[in-house]
Amino acid sequence: MENWDEIRTAYQVARLGTVSGAADVLGVHHATVIRHIDALEKRLGTRLFQRHARGYTPTEAGRDLLTVAQATDEQFVQLGNRIKGQGESVSGELVVTSISGLSSLLVPVLASFQAKYPEVVVRFLTDMRLFRLDYGEAHVAIRAGAAPEEPDNVVQPLVRIKTGLYASESYVAEHGRPAGEDDLAGHRFILPDNEAARAPFYRWLRERVGADRCIFRTTEPQALEQALREGIGIGFLSGHRAEEGEGLVEILPPRSEWDSPLWIVTHVDLHRTRKVQAFVTHLKEVAKGWKLCGPAE
Amino acid sequence: MENWDEIRTAYQVARLGTVSGAADVLGVHHATVIRHIDALEKRLGTRLFQRHARGYTPTEAGRDLLTVAQATDEQFVQLGNRIKGQGESVSGELVVTSISGLSSLLVPVLASFQAKYPEVVVRFLTDMRLFRLDYGEAHVAIRAGAAPEEPDNVVQPLVRIKTGLYASESYVAEHGRPAGEDDLAGHRFILPDNEAARAPFYRWLRERVGADRCIFRTTEPQALEQALREGIGIGFLSGHRAEEGEGLVEILPPRSEWDSPLWIVTHVDLHRTRKVQAFVTHLKEVAKGWKLCGPAE
DNA sequence: CAAGGTCTGTGCATGATCGCACAGGAGCCC
DNA sequence: GGGCTCCTGTGCGATCATGCACAGACCTTG
Numbered sequence: 299m300e301n302w303d304e305i306r307t308a309y310q311v312a313r314l315g316t317v318s319g320a321a322d323v324l325g326v327h328h329a330t331v332i333r334h335i336d337a338l339e340k341r342l343g344t345r346l347f348q349r350h351a352r353g354y355t356p357t358e359a360g361r362d363l364l365t366v367a368q369a370t371d372e373q374f375v376q377l378g379n380r381i382k383g384q385g386e387s388v389s390g391e392l393v394v395t396s397i398s399g400l401s402s403l404l405v406p407v408l409a410s411f412q413a414k415y416p417e418v419v420v421r422f423l424t425d426m427r428l429f430r431l432d433y434g435e436a437h438v439a440i441r442a443g444a445a446p447e448e449p450d451n452v453v454q455p456l457v458r459i460k461t462g463l464y465a466s467e468s469y470v471a472e473h474g475r476p477a478g479e480d481d482l483a484g485h486r487f488i489l490p491d492n493e494a495a496r497a498p499f500y501r502w503l504r505e506r507v508g509a510d511r512c513i514f515r516t517t518e519p520q521a522l523e524q525a526l527r528e529g530i531g532i533g534f535l536s537g538h539r540a541e542e543g544e545g546l547v548e549i550l551p552p553r554s555e556w557d558s559p560l561w562i563v564t565h566v567d568l569h570r571t572r573k574v575q576a577f578v579t580h581l582k583e584v585a586k587g588w589k590l591c592g593p594a595e
Numbered sequence: 596m597e598n599w600d601e602i603r604t605a606y607q608v609a610r611l612g613t614v615s616g617a618a619d620v621l622g623v624h625h626a627t628v629i630r631h632i633d634a635l636e637k638r639l640g641t642r643l644f645q646r647h648a649r650g651y652t653p654t655e656a657g658r659d660l661l662t663v664a665q666a667t668d669e670q671f672v673q674l675g676n677r678i679k680g681q682g683e684s685v686s687g688e689l690v691v692t693s694i695s696g697l698s699s700l701l702v703p704v705l706a707s708f709q710a711k712y713p714e715v716v717v718r719f720l721t722d723m724r725l726f727r728l729d730y731g732e733a734h735v736a737i738r739a740g741a742a743p744e745e746p747d748n749v750v751q752p753l754v755r756i757k758t759g760l761y762a763s764e765s766y767v768a769e770h771g772r773p774a775g776e777d778d779l780a781g782h783r784f785i786l787p788d789n790e791a792a793r794a795p796f797y798r799w800l801r802e803r804v805g806a807d808r809c810i811f812r813t814t815e816p817q818a819l820e821q822a823l824r825e826g827i828g829i830g831f832l833s834g835h836r837a838e839e840g841e842g843l844v845e846i847l848p849p850r851s852e853w854d855s856p857l858w859i860v861t862h863v864d865l866h867r868t869r870k871v872q873a874f875v876t877h878l879k880e881v882a883k884g885w886k887l888c889g890p891a892e
Numbered sequence: 893c894a895a896g897g898t899c900t901g902t903g904c905a906t907g908a909t910c911g912c913a914c915a916g917g918a919g920c921c922c
Numbered sequence: 923g924g925g926c927t928c929c930t931g932t933g934c935g936a937t938c939a940t941g942c943a944c945a946g947a948c949c950t951t952g
Contacts, residue, residue: 299675300621302599302667318899324597327941332901342675344682345864348731349747351899351948355731357865358687359678366674370599370667377663378596378639381656385641390655434645434652450646567642568654615929624911629931648918648929 301341307334308346309367312360316353388573389417396440398424399519400560403538404440407584411577418573431565437574438581439563443497446561452569456560456582457591460537460552461499467545468529476532476549482507488525488533491515499534499556538588598638604631605643606664609657613650685870686714693737695721696816697857700835701737704881708874715870728862734871735878736860740794743858749866753857753879754888757834757849758796764842765826773829773846779804785822785830788812796831796853835885 299305310320311331321328335354339346346363347354356364384390392411396404401424408420429435432450446453465475476482482503489500489512514525526533532549536558540546562581568574585591596602607617608628618625632651636643643660644651653661681687689708693701698721705717726732729747743750762772773779779800786797786809811822823830829846833855837843859878865871882888 299671300603302603302671305671306597306599316899317901328900329902329942330940333939342678342682344678344868346678348729348862348864349900350727350729351946352730353899357731359681362677362681363674366670370670373663373667374596374599374602377660380659381639381641381643384656384659385639432645432647434654565645567645571641613929614931625930626912626932627910630909646930648916650929 301338304334304338305363305367306371307331308338308360308363309371311335311347311354312356312364313368315355319353386572387417388415388576390573391419391421392438392573392577393421393423393436394438394440394577395423395425395429395436397442397519399536399539400440400442402542403588407581410584411580414580415576431563431568434565437564437568438577441561441563442558445559446563448563450566452564452566454562454578456562457585457588457593458554458557458559459591461497461534461556461558462537462540462548462552463499463532463550464526464535464540464546465532465549466527466529467547469532470547472529475547479506479550482532483511485511486513486531487511488514488516488522488531490519490522491517497534497558499553502556503534537591541589598635601631601635602660602664603668604628605635605657605660606668608632608644608651609653609661610665612652616650683869684714685712685873687870688716688718689735689870689874690718690720690733691735691737691874692720692722692726692733694739694816696833696836697737697739699839700885704878707881708877711877712873728860731862734861734865735874738858738860739855742856743860745860747863749861749863751859751875753859754882754885754890755851755854755856756888758794758831758853758855759834759837759845759849760796760829760847761823761832761837761843762829762846763824763826764844766828767844769826772844776803776847779829780808782808783810783828784808785811785813785819785828787816787819788814794831794855796850799853800831834888838886 307320307324307326307330310323311317314320314323317328317331317335321331324331335347342359344359345357346360347356394404394408401422404422408422412418412420423429423436429439431437431439432448440456442459445455473485476485483506485507487503487507489503490497514530516522516525522533523535523539525531526535527543527545534556535546537552540548562578564574564578604617604621604627607620608614611617611620614628614632615625618628621628632644639656641656642654643657644653691701691705698719701719705719709715709717720726720733725738726736728734728736729745737753739756742752770782773782780803782804784800784804786800787794811819811827813819813822819830820832820836822828823832824840824842831853832843834849837845859875861871861875
């Protein structure tokens with residue numbers, strides 16, 4: 299029962315009763331229809347139709363095929379409408395992935411997007427590993443750092459995250475507040491312990507402070523911020539994180555050379571769909587109102 | 596959503612995750628699979644798969660297609676099994692048609708056939724008009740008279756119905772019994788009024804009896820027999836009908852030149868099916884035991 | 893009774909589709 | 923890291939399916 303096209307032509311013949319009528323509906327020559335029927339019957343070893351000069355009358359087997367193929371046809375038509383409509387409507391799942399440090403920034407965006415398009419189910423994934431867009435794991439990824447260069451990925455700049463040097467009030471109370479850029483040497487610092495350490499502001503810091511002054515290193519961004527807030531040392535923090543909560547003192551204000559660019563990354567296969575486009579434009583729109591973030595590029 | 600073969604191809608790709616795997620299952624070259632997918636996506640205007648070096652991952656639309664086509668595939672497999680099995684099993688409807696005069700002969704055959712194959716639903720159709728086998732109106736027709744010569748029909752001789760000249764006891768009591776072939780002139784006769792009048796025994800009668808002696812004519816065989824039994828006149832009757840019931844007197848015994856041949860007619864498209872073959876052999880078998888019927892041909 | 897329309901069926905030439913071969917890329921195992 | 927395997931993707935030639943034209947059969951209509 300392979301070759302579904304022959305089943306389809308047989309279905310039209312059974313439905314309309316004539317080869318010519320089926321050929322018209324199918325948009326092929328009636329000779330093609332005859333050959334399809336012949337091939338199908340030969341493979342099944344049973345006659346599907348009784349042939350006569352006025353047309354084809356389905357046998358029991360032909361009537362059986364008619365009902366089955368009728369249901370199939372309806373299913374396929376509905377499927378086609380769903381798929382064609384889906385590309386143009388904003389519904390179904392929207393999977394967004396990013397590094398976990400951006401969740402406080404992104405969750406409000408996702409919430410307002412879902413409110414704007416109630417039919418959308420939003421899934422926000424963060425994980426140690428990078429989710430791969432080309433395996434269909436996510437529609438949109440928000441990436442930080444150097445511009446991603448994977449092929450088949452569409453990369454757009456979003457904003458530049460401003461980063462400053464902060465300490466907790468408890469730290470300042472105990473160790474004093476550095477007067478400025480040249481007064482950092484004797485202080486204690488908190489640093490990441492992974493590839494994030496290559497960020498420009500960390501390179502800037504290492505040029506001015508000895509390695510022995512970095513008294514706390516962690517791979518977990520969450521732990522880094524917590525250590526900062528508990529007064530263990532001075533550390534870099536993005537502007538939007540520093541604004542959150544109370545008790546942080548700005549040691550050095552953000553500088554443009556410390557900016558960390560954010561990128562919107564989508565797979566080229568999905569980039570043109572209305573759903574992804576809707577989210578990307580929504581994200582960019584909201585990002586315009588973000589304080590402590592510079593414009594894209 | 597035309598071209599069901601492409602849907603089938605996409606289904607296998609979605610199911611297996613790779614183009615090569617789908618090509619193996621489908622028995623085609625993997626280039627064909629790629630082209631099918633490309634064509635289908637182009638027509639739908641949506642991507643069904645995310646392409647990457649390790650295979651094809653279905654998108655939402657692809658997953659939707661997967662579930663629909665999965666159900667379709669199962670339906671088609673079941674349909675194929677039903678149709679292939681149907682040709683070899685004896686089940687479903689068996690439609691038999693004949694002239695109404697043969698019903699007393701055929702009904703016992705149909706009954707025993709149904710008992711032998713309980714899955715069969717027997718339909719016995721009799722009508723003034725001839726049912727046309729090439730329109731699929733019946734599987735088997737039992738015809739009388741000259742051998743049918745329609746093309747695409749398989750014609751086999753069944754038996755020769757013996758016909759004699761009979762009258763009722765009441766008629767004999769009133770008008771006397773003809774002594775023999777030469778003593779018919781003064782009697783009253785019952786004749787058919789349609790093409791059945793061309794039967795050989797009626798031609799034989801008209802050569803010996805004046806037209807004014809045919810006092811009762813009807814197109815309805817049932818009425819003819821009833822008129823005979825009620826003593827209106829003398830008439831021809833097939834042997835098996837004369838045996839039925841009481842009160843008939845044989846005026847002249849059956850002659851071989853009066854025999855009316857019966858034919859089994861089947862459409863060539865259905866003739867080879869097991870169901871039709873089973874019925875034809877069953878019918879021939881039973882017919883061997885028919886009294887007052889000569890052997891075929 | 894004849895003419896016209898509609899249907900099926902078949903040989904032949906064209907065109908689309910398929911298979912083949914090869915290139916290129918990605919992951920895996922040693 | 924190098925070799926290996928499995929995957930996708932594309933140009934080209936052969937094959938197969940398709941379209942065309944025509945014949946034949948049947949029914950309908952004037």
